Amino acid sequence: MALCKEEKAKIIKEFAKNEKDCGSAEVQIAILTKEINDLTEHMKEHKHDYHSKRGLLMKVGRRKKLLSYLKDNDVVSYRNVIQKLNLRK
Numbered sequence: 001m002a003l004c005k006e007e008k009a010k011i012i013k014e015f016a017k018n019e020k021d022c023g024s025a026e027v028q029i030a031i032l033t034k035e036i037n038d039l040t041e042h043m044k045e046h047k048h049d050y051h052s053k054r055g056l057l058m059k060v061g062r063r064k065k066l067l068s069y070l071k072d073n074d075v076v077s078y079r080n081v082i083q084k085l086n087l088r089k
Contacts, residue, residue: 003034015081025070026081032063033085 003011008031012022015030039056043049067087070078082088 003031003038007034015084025066026077029063029066029070029081030085032059032066033087035059036063 011030011034012027015024015026016022017024017026021027036056036059039052039059042052043056046052067078067081070081
């Protein structure tokens, strides 16, 4: 269920502000979105896996807080992340 190094490096490369950036809000949101999508697929198959469901809800809450932070501090970056990850419809 965890992301492999190659997937994580690819996400970091795509969303990083510079080559040494690996912990900015944009990168964290992108990684959480990938993990949320993977867990959502897992939950479709295993409906009674309540431990994974709790983990999924915690990741969604963390992403929501990071999106709120990004929206308050850098609206342009917030809109770019939303568009790239296709979060709002």
